[in-house]
Amino acid sequence: MKSPEPCETASQRTVLQPSHEKPQNAGSTPDVTTTVNRGEAAPILDVADLVVDYRRGRSTFRALHGVSLSIGAGECVGLVGESGSGKSTLGKAILGLSLVSSGSIRIDGRDITRASGADRRRLAADVQVVFQDPYGSLDPAMTVGQAVAEPLRAAGTDRETARAAVAEMLDQVRLPADAAARYPGEFSGGQRQRIAIARALVRKPRLIICDEPVSALDLTTQAAVVDLFIDIQRETGVSYLFISHDLGVVRRVCHRVSVMYGGRIVESGANETITRSPAHPYTRRLLLASPVADPARQAERRRAWLRLRSPGESSTT
Ligand SMILES: Nc1ncnc2c1ncn2[C@@H]1O[C@H](COP(=O)(O)OP(=O)(O)OP(=O)(O)O)[C@@H](O)[C@H]1O
Ligand SMILES: [Mg+2]
Secondary structure: OOOOHHHOOHHHHHHHOOHHHOOHHHHHOOOHHHHHHOOOOOOOEEEEEEEEEEEEOOEEEEEEEEEEEEEOOOOEEEEEEOOOOOHHHHHHHHOOOOOEEEEEEEEOOEEOOOOOOHHHHHHOOOEEEEOOOOOOOOOOOOOHHHHHHHHHHHOOOOHHHHHHHHHHHHHHOOOOHHHHHOOHHHOOHHHHHHHHHHHHHOOOOOEEEEEOOOOOOOHHHHHHHHHHHHHHHHHHOOEEEEEEOOHHHHHHHOOEEEEEEOOEEEEEEEHHHHHHOOOOHHHHHHHHHOOOOOHHHHHHHHHHHHHHOOHHHHOOO
16 A cells, blocks of 8 residues: 555654643654645545435435535544434445435545446445444355455455455454454454454455444443554544544544534534644533543543533533
């Protein structure tokens, strides 16, 4: 894979850290986010004014109202928002799974808004997905090796090359090599999510849509899989659209964050800004609703959250 320059070496890894975690030497390296924002490098993903309507019987329901978002090479952009706000709809539109009414989606400068057939199949190499459900996303009748190799085999890769790629991917997601011969049913939720990540990585994509990829996991497993996402990004330079309702997870893994509410992006900015001192009342409520470990602070946040429940009152806080 042609990795973006800032992601290639250990000494440059700092650029892929979420901003609050940057080591002190980070200032001497080019910053992915800054570079992209200055327009010096084309974004991997560029969504502009996207509108998606769903048919509901005789009427239509507008799920996205002119959403714009871009993601640079090696960058992780978080998409947070309450249930039904349109996060998955945006992910599906990028994957070609929901019909776009207007606006555009570009990958690496190519307009893919209405790509279909052969174009979509070519795109599958560049854009992959990891879903929430580690139990439903793998065929129980396929061995792990077959499941991870499938995207390559479908693209015409020979068996031997695919087998070598599977071994490499299993190593990358920290699973033992003998996992290839076993079935998904023999693995835990966290391990299955690692298998799903290996499958998403096997064609060396530029972008992975991660739709609530750790939400179904218990907290300890969640932390380990989040760390894996971070490590993989450092190692490969892949970009993520990281969809989550959990600001704590997004704070750990993302460089920038966009907040969705009612099919619109209501706030976007650097991780630190959005997850610690958001401007929009809805984001403040979301922040106060996410749990913290300290019971005293949690009680204080609970009181603040209750004060903020009415949007009318929140602007004064
Ligand atoms: N296939 C569909 N047909 C009709 N309406 C749909 C369809 N898929 C989603 N919707 C509606 O579009 C809106 C956005 O749904 P979406 O799944 O994108 O939300 P979300 O932010 O991903 O929510 P969650 O956090 O629960 O996953 C919701 O009101 C949902 O009911
Ligand atoms: Mg969703």
